[in-house]
Amino acid sequence: MEIFYSSEASGSTVFLGQEESAHCVKVLRHRTGDEITVVDGLGTMMRCRLIDDSPKGASAEVLEKVPNWGGHPYSLTMAVCPTKNNDRFEWFVEKATEVGVDEIVPVIGERSERRVFKTERSRKIALSAMKQSLKARLPIVAEPVAVKDFISSPVAERSRSAEHSSPVAERSRSAADIKLICYCFEGETLRRSIEDVLSEAAEGANITIMIGPEGDFSPEEARLAVENGYIPVHLGPSRLRTETAAVTAATAVYLHYIK
Amino acid sequence: MEIFYSSEASGSTVFLGQEESAHCVKVLRHRTGDEITVVDGLGTMMRCRLIDDSPKGASAEVLEKVPNWGGHPYSLTMAVCPTKNNDRFEWFVEKATEVGVDEIVPVIGERSERRVFKTERSRKIALSAMKQSLKARLPIVAEPVAVKDFISSPVAERSRSAEHSSPVAERSRSAADIKLICYCFEGETLRRSIEDVLSEAAEGANITIMIGPEGDFSPEEARLAVENGYIPVHLGPSRLRTETAAVTAATAVYLHYIK
Numbered sequence: 476m477e478i479f480y481s482s483e484a485s486g487s488t489v490f491l492g493q494e495e496s497a498h499c500v501k502v503l504r505h506r507t508g509d510e511i512t513v514v515d516g517l518g519t520m521m522r523c524r525l526i527d528d529s530p531k532g533a534s535a536e537v538l539e540k541v542p543n544w545g546g547h548p549y550s551l552t553m554a555v556c557p558t559k560n561n562d563r564f565e566w567f568v569e570k571a572t573e574v575g576v577d578e579i580v581p582v583i584g585e586r587s588e589r590r591v592f593k594t595e596r597s598r599k600i601a602l603s604a605m606k607q608s609l610k611a612r613l614p615i616v617a618e619p620v621a622v623k624d625f626i627s628s629p630v631a632e633r634s635r636s637a638e639h640s641s642p643v644a645e646r647s648r649s650a651a652d653i654k655l656i657c658y659c660f661e662g663e664t665l666r667r668s669i670e671d672v673l674s675e676a677a678e679g680a681n682i683t684i685m686i687g688p689e690g691d692f693s694p695e696e697a698r699l700a701v702e703n704g705y706i707p708v709h710l711g712p713s714r715l716r717t718e719t720a721a722v723t724a725a726t727a728v729y730l731h732y733i734k
Numbered sequence: 735m736e737i738f739y740s741s742e743a744s745g746s747t748v749f750l751g752q753e754e755s756a757h758c759v760k761v762l763r764h765r766t767g768d769e770i771t772v773v774d775g776l777g778t779m780m781r782c783r784l785i786d787d788s789p790k791g792a793s794a795e796v797l798e799k800v801p802n803w804g805g806h807p808y809s810l811t812m813a814v815c816p817t818k819n820n821d822r823f824e825w826f827v828e829k830a831t832e833v834g835v836d837e838i839v840p841v842i843g844e845r846s847e848r849r850v851f852k853t854e855r856s857r858k859i860a861l862s863a864m865k866q867s868l869k870a871r872l873p874i875v876a877e878p879v880a881v882k883d884f885i886s887s888p889v890a891e892r893s894r895s896a897e898h899s900s901p902v903a904e905r906s907r908s909a910a911d912i913k914l915i916c917y918c919f920e921g922e923t924l925r926r927s928i929e930d931v932l933s934e935a936a937e938g939a940n941i942t943i944m945i946g947p948e949g950d951f952s953p954e955e956a957r958l959a960v961e962n963g964y965i966p967v968h969l970g971p972s973r974l975r976t977e978t979a980a981v982t983a984a985t986a987v988y989l990h991y992i993k
Binding site for chain 2: 545547566570573574575607608609610668669670710711712713714715716719722723726727729730732733
């Protein structure tokens with residue numbers, strides 16, 4: 476099943492961008508009159524009929540709309556420190572998108588070795604993973620932000636953006652926000668397991684999970700997070716790489732909701 | 735923390751192979767008298783003192799042994815169809831090793847596009863992931879086998895090899911084997927969720943999970959598996975790539991035991 480992405484619509488017509496048009500018309504040789512499946516990146520899948528097969532700017536007529544297509548019953552923001560090796564972070568973006576995530580925020584910690592991050596590649600990967608995994612909602616890949624600034628930014632602000640892309644969260648204003656910080660912080664003895672904390676997560680919860688860099692969060696960052704309502708959690712006995720920890724945490728959320 | 739691997743020991747002396755010796759002596763410049771950490775790949779970590787710093791064949795004296803180091807309270811065999819793109823399978827090998835797996839069996843299904851598989855690269859990746867994630871047990875990467883042959887082979891035979899590398903399984907002869915097959919098999923309505931089935935998994939259980947190729951298992955393979963005691967399970971609503979499904983399943987097992 477081939478999915479096309481369009482962020483442009485007018486009335487009952489959707490317009491494919493240049494890349495999508497070329498893929499649809501040149502590569503897959505679709506012609507005017509063909510039925511294609513288009514997603515809007517905001518949660519809606521549209522069964523369409525191609526009305527203009529121009530390889531530079533194709534357009535299609537919407538025949539049927541299916542809201543919250545391939546959606547999940549929670550809103551998940553993953554704030555993850557970029558890895559030294561870019562591929563590893565991009566792999567996380569792909570896997571988190573397949574499993575189900577609403578927003579990915581690259582956060583730069585005091586101990587981060589990588590302090591610059593290019594969002595464009597990750598956005599492309601999220602787009603292709605969304606289409607490949609038959610979802611209609613495109614995870615937001617935010618611009619990088621310092622760990623402390625992310626912690627201090629009001630959740631409301633962030634969850635608004637998540638709600639924008641998640642009708643589920645929209646339904647769940649009442650559901651409490653759950654904010655988790657995964658870290659190894661030596662000497663830390665008060666961490667609960669992520670499974671234990673997630674067992675309390677209700678349908679439609681807005682969940683935020685922070686994952687530190689290879690060198691972990693600084694004690695200062697950890698303290699600030701706890702002060703701001705983040706629950707310190709561990710991911711079990713295995714020592715996981717940053718991107719593995721991030722995918723494991725996103726998977727724990729996904730699995731909790733299919734129980 | 736740097737871990738070295740040695741499969742050769744005599745009395746209280748362990749011998750490092752050529753690669754490990756070069757890494758220890760040439761790269762990390764360890765010299766006779768230095769303390770190093772060595773794992774035997776069978777579950778035991780050894781604190782050692784280097785007694786011969788030859789870059790081609792170093793050896794060390796064992797000062798202390800720690801059994802079941804970085805181990806997990808279950809025995810997991812992942813039988814996964816190789817992906818069209820080798821990197822994706824190798825990525826699964828790395829992540830499953832980090833999280834915790836005992837045996838990885840590349841299985842070739844009737845619908846597999848990749849019908850040949852080279853085990854050496856995956857074994858190297860498992861070795862480096864074992865060291866990186868501070869574990870002492872090296873997952874077995876088996877030679878490829880046809881799906882039907884894997885299903886028909888007596889579990890006892892397979893679990894023996896797992897037990898060989900897993901003292902936990904050794905302790906748990908009483909624990910029932912749990913065999914799962916993840917597939918999408920169109921029209922299939924009897925699948926339980928993996929979370930539901932794992933909720934019954936006891937400490938030390940011998941768990942086997944089969945993951946099909948991009949084209950899924952054939953109905954014939956699925957039928958044979960069910961006849962042989964495999965429980966058909968699904969991994970939730972998301973459509974996951976083969977390697978993502980494999981890591982998600984291994985992670986579900988890992989998370990079940992840290993609850």
